Amino acid sequence: MHDTGKILAGLAVFLALATSPLWYASLARSSAAAPRLDLPAAERRCVLPREVIRASHMQLLDEWRTQVVRDGQRDYVTPDGRRFDKSLTRTCLKCHSNEKNFCSRCHDYAGAKPVCWNCHVKPEDIK
Amino acid sequence: MINRKEFLKAAGCAALAAVTGRWAAAAETASKAGRPQSAEEAARPRHERRPRASRQWGMAVDLRKCWKDEGCRDCIAACHQEHNVPDLGNPKEEVKWIWKEPFEHAFHGEGHDFEKAGLGDLPTPLLCNHCEKPACAKVCPTKATWRREEDGIVMMDWHRCIGCRYCIVACPYGSRSFNWRDPRPFIKKVRAEFPTRTRGVVEKCTFCEERLAQGKPPACVEACKAKALVFGDLSDEGSEVRKLLKSNFSLVRKPGLGTRPKVYYLAP
Numbered sequence: 537m538h539d540t541g542k543i544l545a546g547l548a549v550f551l552a553l554a555t556s557p558l559w560y561a562s563l564a565r566s567s568a569a570a571p572r573l574d575l576p577a578a579e580r581r582c583v584l585p586r587e588v589i590r591a592s593h594m595q596l597l598d599e600w601r602t603q604v605v606r607d608g609q610r611d612y613v614t615p616d617g618r619r620f621d622k623s624l625t626r627t628c629l630k631c632h633s634n635e636k637n638f639c640s641r642c643h644d645y646a647g648a649k650p651v652c653w654n655c656h657v658k659p660e661d662i663k
Numbered sequence: 664m665i666n667r668k669e670f671l672k673a674a675g676c677a678a679l680a681a682v683t684g685r686w687a688a689a690a691e692t693a694s695k696a697g698r699p700q701s702a703e704e705a706a707r708p709r710h711e712r713r714p715r716a717s718r719q720w721g722m723a724v725d726l727r728k729c730w731k732d733e734g735c736r737d738c739i740a741a742c743h744q745e746h747n748v749p750d751l752g753n754p755k756e757e758v759k760w761i762w763k764e765p766f767e768h769a770f771h772g773e774g775h776d777f778e779k780a781g782l783g784d785l786p787t788p789l790l791c792n793h794c795e796k797p798a799c800a801k802v803c804p805t806k807a808t809w810r811r812e813e814d815g816i817v818m819m820d821w822h823r824c825i826g827c828r829y830c831i832v833a834c835p836y837g838s839r840s841f842n843w844r845d846p847r848p849f850i851k852k853v854r855a856e857f858p859t860r861t862r863g864v865v866e867k868c869t870f871c872e873e874r875l876a877q878g879k880p881p882a883c884v885e886a887c888k889a890k891a892l893v894f895g896d897l898s899d900e901g902s903e904v905r906k907l908l909k910s911n912f913s914l915v916r917k918p919g920l921g922t923r924p925k926v927y928y929l930a931p
Binding site: 601605606608610625626651654655656657658659661662 | 747811813814818820821822853854855856857858859860861864872876
């Protein structure tokens with residue numbers, strides 16, 4: 537055990553480097569500003585409460601996809617009794633008509649790369 | 664202590680009981696699936712209704728009416744516009760849902776030396792046959808294509824297609840096309856209401872299941888001026904398509920393969 541000092545010093549340097557993104561971000565306080573989204577002007581209520589839809593819209597879309605394509609069930613009833621067509625393009629995009637200033641802003645911030653638009657057509661693709 | 668003989672007897676009885684129990688459960692499920700739609704079921708809101716098990720969509724193509732205008736491509740144009748089908752201009756990469764082939768290609772091997780002059784050249788509309796025993800669905804490794812029990816449509820889930828093209832090989836009718844490249848730039852006018860496909864995905868006719876869900880007929884049927892395409896429920900004896908099949912001589916493509924196609928050709 538002649539090299540205890542060297543080993544401990546080496547470990548300290550390694551830990552400091554490995555955790556550098558964490559303490560750098562907390563010291564610099566320079567995390568990217570939270571995205572500002574263009575919300576629909578006419579409609580204030582989404583199909584589910586804001587927190588739920590924010591956290592799990594992808595699961596909801598997956599469920600809708602399976603129910604429409606595989607089970608032929610196209611009507612969605614919200615917990616408060618409103619009725620919607622289970623459709624990304626005909627329901628979601630009717631209010632959220634600007635993909636760039638809504639979907640993309642948040643997805644870019646979160647580093648998410650959904651492939652919806654490889655096939656589904658966003659309003660700005662038409663013009 | 665039981666001896667060997669008693670042990671084997673008991674084990675045999677237990678295995679028999681387990682197997683018959685499972686059979687009984689399976690038979691019960693099957694009888695429930697075949698249940699016709701009751702009045703009570705029909706009165707429920709659409710989203711709560713369980714699918715009707717007895718429907719089978721099918722189509723009759725009246726060739727006499729179709730051949731009145733051999734150059735007509737209204738059904739193809741309407742379908743391809745409706746579903747964002749690209750036109751790549753290269754037959755090797757062609758994507759098609761409904762198309763025309765000379766009669767002798769559509770019904771290869773049916774002709775003979777002394778048939779009506781010119782019959783073999785007449786353009787015959789072809790589309791997915793929505794087979795009762797679809798070879799494509801059988802080979803699909805991801806269940807991206809399957810036959811819907813409730814209405815007999817051979818459906819596709821493009822989200823699930825991995826582009827292996829087994830179905831293209833399996834389909835004896837050439838009804839399936841592969842997207843060798845991104846189709847978006849090759850669609851003249853993109854319709855927002857229907858998705859396009861992406862590179863590496865197989866596509867085909869779905870009997871306009873999205874229109875049927877809204878109570879509309881398939882786009883090709885609606886577009887046909889000559890009323891040569893007749894669409895309906897083959898399980899309903901009173902449907903127009905069943906009446907036509909009952910009173911006319913009709914053909915299906917490659918009946919010997921046992922796929923049981925649901926697109927019928929009323930022969931001239």
